[in-house]
Amino acid sequence: MTDAIVFVRETSEPEDPPPRLSRGAAAWAKANLFSSIGSSLTTFVFVALALWLLPPLIGWATTKAIWAAPDGALCRQHQDGACWAFISAKFDYLRFGSYPIAERWRVNLVEAVGACLIVWLLSPGAPIRGWGALLFFVAYPVLAFVLLHGSRALGLPVVDSLLWGGIFVSLLTAVVGIVFSLPLGVLLALGRRSRMPVVRSASILFIEFVRGVPFITILFMANTMLPLFLPESWTPDRLLRPLVGIALFSAAYMAEEVRGGLQLLGRGQYEGAMALGLKYPLMMGLVVLPQALTMVIPGIVNNFVGLFMDTTLVSIVGVTDFLEAMNNAFKDPGWSGPTIMATGYVFAAMFYFAACYGMTRYSAFVERSLAKGRER
């Protein structure tokens, strides 16, 4: 018999050193910037591009820019930097257009009230949102119209809409678009899902027609054809015509968003409401729409972002929105430097980006919180 070979470990193996790169900046860089040869090359190319492009651009906008100047003389010889002095000189015009200076508090008031109502409506968990919606969709348009247009009875001088302009008109067109298009869109969406063939085909016809043509043709139609279709004595206001066009245009897109929400809602909700004996208006108003609309808030906000960007097109029918006000400001011979246009457009881009990106972030936030609520 041979001895069995027995091995008993008496001391422990020496410990491995901790992995050198698992946390910290170097590990992150290895994983995200230099994970392979291709990745490293890409990193070098992008760093080189950034070093080549970014310093001149940042210099153009900051160190080489003219921040303050009494008039355009300084900017006229200035070739290699932005002329922010132009923006501050024209800022009041860019905000209000030719709205009389003494009456501009009215615009500020309307904007402030509108901002408060929108924050109320859009903050999750805000109290009595139903009342907020009622104020925003019914009372606010009346208040805004009386304040902006003026009323003899209240002692507010009438301001002709020819004088309205600037950021305020851009916001106005967008808000009018949403205030009128959302209810109209809900009606169209319900119509499209109706069981009555005439109602359904009328809704489909309208929605598909509007979505099939460019916004500009709707604006042209509202501008040139609306006066033809109305009695001679009714000639609608120059600003009202594009507003009608915007409301109808965006209603078709809203309808499709709302329809998406209605389709997501399970049949059980409809059946439950019917079993409770609710009539159609009560079933929709109390059970279906509150749930469906909440589900599509992100879609509605994204739609609104598109609507806000589309309002720039109203200048084609003679409305002075923000972008058109900027184009008008370029025509001032006192401010005709070589970089004025680039400065103005960059400023306008920053304005639109800030507004639209903010809204996009909000809709992403709502989407996340809704997804949380649906988790099981």
Add this chain to the structure above:
Amino acid sequence: MNDARFNDPRVRGIVYQGLLAASVGALVAGGAYNAYVNMQARGIPMGFGFWNQIAGFDINLHLIPYSGLSTYGRAFWVGLINTLLVAAICIPLATLLGFAVGVARLSPNWLMSRSALVYTNVLRNVPLLLLLLFWYNAVLKSLPGPRQSIDLAGLVYLNNRGLFLPAPAALPPAAWFFAAIALALAAVLAFRTWARRRQERRGAQAPVGLVATTLLLGLPAIAVVAAGAPFSIDIARLSGFNLRGGIQVIPELAALAFGLVTFTSAFIAEIVRAGVQAVPYGQVEAAAALGLHRGLANKLVVVPQAMRLIIPPLTSQYLNIVKNSSLAVFIGYPDLVQIFAGTVLNQTQAAVQVMAITMAVYLAITLAVAAALNVYNASRAPRER
């Protein structure tokens, strides 16, 4: 309405629909009557008689013969072709750029995916009109004149008269060249069919990619060597005060194409990213478990499923390109809206007819593409057991 009959949903439905039809009918009839009265009062022409009248204005870009003596109808066709030209230029370029940026967004390299993210976020949140005005007014118009053209590698010139690209001009050997390409294509198709049949029968694979590349590059190369160069490249040259030769892209078209391509590519990139990320990761793992390496897993498993999600929104982006090309009117590119709904409408005053024709054209394009998409979707729908 206490009548019991009104509690019958069928009766109610008929009443409601009758009311809707009556009010829509009244609206249309009232509108038509008002339009008739107003148009007569203002002396606006009623029919389509203007179609054959002399237009009397010039158009600075026309692909079919056109002059100031042509008719309004001719001007319509010029505008429609110019609109389609923009679409034909922008759709392939926006697709390429959009897919590139979308794939870059998925790159494991942080710098690359972040750059793509910044690109999409910036472009999706700035109005298209602003981009167009920026490129046209602030950049292209402030470029130097032809004598100080910016040149890229001596092939492409850029100045305030537009973009000058080299133009290929066919020489006699071009016929051989094209014949070689056609032959190569036919051979590749035949080889692919044969290889697929053989794989179905015996499971043996054939190097289709390698053979196809060799054929497609080799046969035309042989044609070039044997018959001579098929093209001469015509490069723009300075003569007098302007550049001559090459293809001149007018600044309006260059600005419109550049703006539309960059703007739409951001949306396409987002569609591509969402489509690829929507393929469940289990699919990739299953492909790996089957022994497919990464490239094959992408080609056979991920991309086909992602494409099914990508195609419908991609098509609506193509339609957006067609519709957004109407922004041409802001920078003076002669598209359908600028020529027809702009100049022709102003000259003839026939607002109703002109707008009806313009909208009908866009609607026809939209509906045709929607119908094609439905056919495609039906053919690609997953086969359920």
